[in-house]
Amino acid sequence: MKSKNPKSLHVLIACGGTGGHLFPGIAVGEVLSARGHDVTLLISEKKIDSIAASGHKDLRFEKMPFLAMPRPWSPKMLGFLSGLWKGMAQCRKIIRQNEVSVVLGMGGFTSFAPLYAGKKEKCRTLIHESNAIPGKANKLNARYANTVLCGLEACIPHFSKHGDVRAVGTPVRSAMRTQSQEDPYEFFKLDPSKKTLLIMGGSQGARGVNRVVGMTLEQFEKMGIQVLHIAGPTDYEEVRDVYAKHLMLSQHVAAFCHRMDMAYRVADLAIARSGASSMSELAWFGVPSVLIPYPFAADDHQTRNAEVFASAGAARLLTEKEMNADVLADIVREILMNPERAEEMKRAAQKMAVRDSAEKIADLIEKGEPMPAPVSSSTVKPASTGGGKTPSTKPKGPSNHKAKSKSKHRR
Numbered sequence: 001m002k003s004k005n006p007k008s009l010h011v012l013i014a015c016g017g018t019g020g021h022l023f024p025g026i027a028v029g030e031v032l033s034a035r036g037h038d039v040t041l042l043i044s045e046k047k048i049d050s051i052a053a054s055g056h057k058d059l060r061f062e063k064m065p066f067l068a069m070p071r072p073w074s075p076k077m078l079g080f081l082s083g084l085w086k087g088m089a090q091c092r093k094i095i096r097q098n099e100v101s102v103v104l105g106m107g108g109f110t111s112f113a114p115l116y117a118g119k120k121e122k123c124r125t126l127i128h129e130s131n132a133i134p135g136k137a138n139k140l141n142a143r144y145a146n147t148v149l150c151g152l153e154a155c156i157p158h159f160s161k162h163g164d165v166r167a168v169g170t171p172v173r174s175a176m177r178t179q180s181q182e183d184p185y186e187f188f189k190l191d192p193s194k195k196t197l198l199i200m201g202g203s204q205g206a207r208g209v210n211r212v213v214g215m216t217l218e219q220f221e222k223m224g225i226q227v228l229h230i231a232g233p234t235d236y237e238e239v240r241d242v243y244a245k246h247l248m249l250s251q252h253v254a255a256f257c258h259r260m261d262m263a264y265r266v267a268d269l270a271i272a273r274s275g276a277s278s279m280s281e282l283a284w285f286g287v288p289s290v291l292i293p294y295p296f297a298a299d300d301h302q303t304r305n306a307e308v309f310a311s312a313g314a315a316r317l318l319t320e321k322e323m324n325a326d327v328l329a330d331i332v333r334e335i336l337m338n339p340e341r342a343e344e345m346k347r348a349a350q351k352m353a354v355r356d357s358a359e360k361i362a363d364l365i366e367k368g369e370p371m372p373a374p375v376s377s378s379t380v381k382p383a384s385t386g387g388g389k390t391p392s393t394k395p396k397g398p399s400n401h402k403a404k405s406k407s408k409h410r411r
């Protein structure tokens with residue numbers, strides 16, 4: 001049993017809404033909890049949140065409504081503002097009842113209310129941005145955060161007006177970090193003598209990738225490789241039916257994978273969207289990848305993420321526009337049939353891993369450095385130097401911020 005830490009804190013981690021916020025939030029929660037702190041993870045009512053939480057009976061979860069910023073003059077704006085208002089009241093109650101002293105927001109508008117409430121209740125506030133460029137929500141959240149944590153160095157300049165910005169990597173949950181004795185090939189009923197291609201599309205699956213991969217199966221079959229395809233809940237049946245026409249190809253198709261550690265362990269190469277958590281896990285397991293950014297991601301942040309790995313030699317960036325069955329097959333062949341190239345990419349991927357990211361964040365939370373004294377906005381220090389400006393606690397409503405207008409329907 002874990003012992004109670006005499007300097008125990010109660011930390012509220014707002015990580016609802018998407019796998020990319022949830023799993024790193026859980027990773028930090030696990031480390032803090034193991035160190036004897038109390039942790040409450042705020043998740044949303046979305047299905048993915050419940051799926052993620054179900055594997056962590058030892059952690060305490062509270063639900064609050066999922067909030068996405070509508071377009072500025074959309075009729076949904078009223079509902080959004082009322083959701084924010086209710087969310088803030090709920091968070092202030094949680095903070096007071098549990099004597100929360102630190103609030104960590106993992107991104108998205110769902111973490112705005114907890115952060116703002118934390119600021120009002122005089123908690124220390126931190127945000128984590130895992131992408132190479134920040135989203136609108138985190139740009140706003142940064143105003144209420146004492147410390148901004150970035151997953152990638154590339155993101156730091158985007159917070160140059162903030163006084164305390166640090167690169168800490170994106171945490172990988174403990175289930176991934178523990179070396180399992182189970183045989184991953186046995187787990188997926190795959191053949192250990194064959195090269196394995198992992199196809200994954202983030203927490204929801206990726207329709208564009210699923211469809212093109214479906215058209216490439218014949219070529220994969222000819223290469224003598226096998227495929228582990230995580231299709232996402234929406235496309236699962238369609239993808240499974242396509243594979244059923246290629247029974248000579250060793251395969252495992254799943255809607256959702258609860259053991260991504262096993263998936264990464266069998267993978268010789270991954271074809272994936274460039275979501276930040278997926279990338280931090282690919283790096284952790286040293287899996288070379290072909291990254292196909294989701295073309296409608298806010299401000300094209302998935303392309304910026306993929307560029308970081310591509311320029312380090314850890315991944316090949318392929319845009320959805322360029323992607324077709326022949327191009328994909330050529331790239332897979334070029335990497336998988338060339339062990340030196342695959343090894344180089346593997347080593348480059350491993351170098352991108354920040355293995356103590358969750359611990360670094362927990363250290364910063366524990367350190368409880370005094371909050372930087374308020375300074376005027378004209379005396380802002382350069383990024384990553386620490387110290388500097390305390391965000392104003394004056395409400396600056398999100399209604400000042402323009403909403404993303406691109407399609408939310410394709411993945």
Ligand SMILES: CC(=O)N[C@H]1[C@@H](OP(=O)(O)OP(=O)(O)OC[C@H]2O[C@@H](n3ccc(=O)[nH]c3=O)[C@H](O)[C@@H]2O)O[C@H](CO)[C@@H](O)[C@@H]1O
Pocket residue numbers: 018019020021023107130131200201202203204230255256257258260273274275276277278279281294297298301302
């Ligand atoms: C379309 C979009 O805007 N996506 C964003 C979203 O991605 P999304 O929520 O898809 O997040 P990521 O790709 O970063 O991570 C997916 C997470 O889900 C887990 N997983 C996935 C599939 C599965 O079957 N089992 C499973 O456990 C992975 O192990 C990983 O931990 O948040 C990320 C973090 O801000 C962003 O970088 C992404 O750009």
